[in-house]
Structure formats: structure tokens, C-alpha cells
Amino acid sequence: MTTEATRPATEATPPSTSGSPTVRRLWTRTRGVALAVVLLLAAAVTIALIRSDSRHGNLDPRSVDPRGSRAVAELLADRGVSTRVVTTLDEARAAAGPDTTLLVAVPDLLTATQQNRLHSATAATGGRTVLVAAGSPSVERLAPGVTADPATSLESTLTPDCDLPAARRAGTADTGGIRYSTTHLDADRCYPSARLATLVRVPHPTGNGDTVVLGAPDILLNEHLDEHGNASLALQLLGSRAHLVWYLPSLSDTSAAPEDDKSLLDLLPSGWLWGSLQLFIAAALAALWRARRLGPLVPERLPVAIRASETVEGRARLYRKANARDRAAAALRSTTRTRLAPLAGVSPAQAHTPEALLPALSSHLRGDGRALHSLLFGPPPDDDTALTALADQLDALEREVRRP
Helix, strand or coil, X not given: CCHHHHHHHHCCCCCCCCCCCCHHHHHHHHHHHHHHHHHHHHHHHHHHHHHCXXXXXXXXXXXXXXXXXXXXXXXXXXXXXXXXXXXXXXHHHHHCCCCEEEEECCHHHCCHHHHHHHHHHHCCCCCEEEEXXXXXXXXXXXXXXXXXXXXXXXXXXXXXXXXXXXXXXXXXXXXXXXXXXXXXXXXXXXXXXXXXXEEEEEECCCCCCEEEEECCCHHHCCCCCCCCCHHHHHXXXXXXXXEEEEECCCCCCHHHHHHHCCCHHHHCCHHHHHHHHHHHHHHHHHHHHHHCCCCCCCCCCCCCCCCHHHHHXXXXXXXXXXXXXXXXXXXXXXXXXXXXXXXXXXXXXXXXXXXXXXXXXXXXXXXXXXXXXXXXXXXXXXXXXXHHHHHHHHHHHHXXXXXX
């Protein structure tokens, strides 16, 4: 009985029923996690290999990738037009002039302040400004009077259908993309799609300068330059001046710093904020609904059968590790009193009351009542030897009471 719970505490080596984890058990428990980690690493390596040859330098005149623009830059160089790449607003504003074409590759990357500063620097220079796929509201700041339509063109290859000489000479071209409308009466509206132009040229009120808004970048890309009249249109739009400044807006441009002082919530669209609020409310309602359905605990069978001896041995090791001889002795005495009370005719409620249990046991035994009190209700043992002796004495007491 209880003697088995105390003997392991005095042994120097753990018994054979120890629950200590082995290498095989550790592998069985962790193989699922290890397999998941291996799969994640394999997927990461595969994605890295696939994307290792991904395109880079979109609309960059130095790039030979399909989405680059090296080909048009080489053709312009053969015609004596120099191409210079700039990445900051200050460089773009300083380069603007009457003999310069300023191409803004991605106008939507510019902040509102940058767009206003760029327009003020190019409006009266007499040069040409080409905006590639400018959306709203960037086109409204860089080319006042021009508005981008929300619906894009359904076709990519369109016919000129305008009087602009460059467009008429080029013929059909891949300009289909963003569509524009303008309030300027003297503007050229070319390559229409559903009555809205995909190429608009707005002359400046003063001087010989103009602004060209192009709905799609396809005519500038290496992979489409040799199709239709793309090369002709690109060369005429970008080769009208001796110098071409190719502005590739950069997110690291310091001129965008004043507007970058925004919190994360300011950068999120309002739709995301309302959607997150709705999800939060739905999660709170679901938690409240499930909390009200909590019922009594449902007992479940253990997936592994554990022998009672292993439980006893494990508990004994915990007591020994903590030097909790007082707790071990209290557990042994409490269990013994609980089993002896019915044998002595005492109710379980009074099993731990000396005044009720000891007189009833004395009538079944021959011996000193004070020794019986010390055995069942005495102080905790001082060492492991005394604890083992206490367990043996309690066993002997129970056997004597049970003896007919």
C-alpha cells in the first residue's frame, strides 16, 4: 500500500518504470514540428530560386529586362538624344529646361507636395513633360485640367484618331490603360477607348512647352517596343528635345519626408478600418455566444494507460525532490485514517477527528492510546528513514485492525 510510495524516495537509482523522456519518445513528439519546419524551409528555398530571375528595373532605361526600357534609350542615343536617370525631386527640377524632355516614370509614387513642386518647376520652362500612367489625383496636380477615369481601357492596342503628327505617323500603338478627359480646348486627345483618350497632349499657356499624359507604359518597354507603332511613337514623344531626363521616383527621397510623418492608422484606407471594426465586433459576439454554451466538463479516456505504480512512484519522487516529508507523512496518515474509520464504526466525516477515531480504534486494539495518537496524528518525521518506518507502522496498524 503506502509503503510503495515512500520506498523510491530512499533508492539511489530510478526504477525501471520511470517516465523520463527517451530519444525515441522525443522524436515521436517532435517529428511533426520538425517535418513542418523542413517543409517551410523547402518552400522558402523553392520560392527564392523561382524569384531569383525575377524582373527588376521596371521602366528603367538602364535595364535590359523585358519590363525595362534600355532599348528605347539606345534608339534615342542613335538619334543624338542623351538620356540621364535621376531619382530625386531636386535633380528632376534642376534638370528641367527648354531643351529637355522630363519623363516621370511613376507619378503616383510622388507625394502631393512633391507633385506640386514638380509642376511649378516645369510649367514655364518651355520643355516637355511626359507622365507615364498617371492616376488620379497625381495627374490633376501635374497636368491641371486633365482627369483620370476610374475605368481603364479594355483594349491595349488602339488607333490614333487625332491630329497629333507623332501619333498619325506612328499609327496603332499599345497605349490602352488609364483613360483621360480634359477641359483644355487646344489639347490633343489621341488613341481613344470608349470616347476617352489614352494619350493627351496639353500645350503650356506660355512658351513652346507641353505635357504629355500616357495611359500605359507599354510603348516604352523592351518586350513591346517592336510591336505595332510603339517604337515610332516612343521616339517621337521622347526625342523632340536634345536631352531626356528619366525621373524614377524613389521612396528614399528626402523631399517626401514632411508627409511621411503619419501613423499606421493614417496610412490604412478607411475601408480597412471599418472592416477591422466589424471583424472585432463579430469576434466579440462569437466569444459571448460560445461562452454562454459552456456546460459541465466531459470526461475523456486517456490516450495512454498509466499504471498506478508509476503515478505513485512519480509522486514519491516529487516529494523527495522537494524534501516534503511532512506532506508525504500527512498523505500517508490521512489515507490510513480514511480506511480505518469504517472498520472502527466511525463516519467518514469524523475520520480525521482524534476524539472520535482514537477511542473507537482503542476498543479494537491492545496497546497504549498515546502511541496510537502519535502514530495517526503525530509530528512529521525528521528524515527518510523515519518516514519509511512510519509507513511500515501504518501498514501494521491497518493489518491489525482488519484482523478478525
